[in-house]
Amino acid sequence: xxxxxxxxxxxxxxxxxxxxxxxxxxxxxxxxxxxxxxxxxxxxxxxxxxxxxxxxxxxxxxxx
Numbered sequence: 151x152x153x154x155x156x157x158x159x160x161x162x163x164x165x166x167x168x169x170x171x172x173x174x175x176x177x178x179x180x181x182x183x184x185x186x187x188x189x190x191x192x193x194x195x196x197x198x199x200x201x202x203x204x205x206x207x208x209x210x211x212x213x214x
Contacts, residue, residue: 161198169195177202 161169175193178186192203 161195161200165200166195166198169193169200175200175202 173193174190176188176190178188181187194201194203
């Protein structure tokens, strides 16, 4: 199930325009030992929200 921010701000038009193209985003998470892990993933817009594409079976993933 995708994560959602129910009360987050709406996207600025410039941000939505940028995320609508073929783009990557750098997403950093904290691992259990406290180390940072950064992954480059595809990003796009659906229904006015930025969506991080983590589906490994999609063609974009295979292109990496």
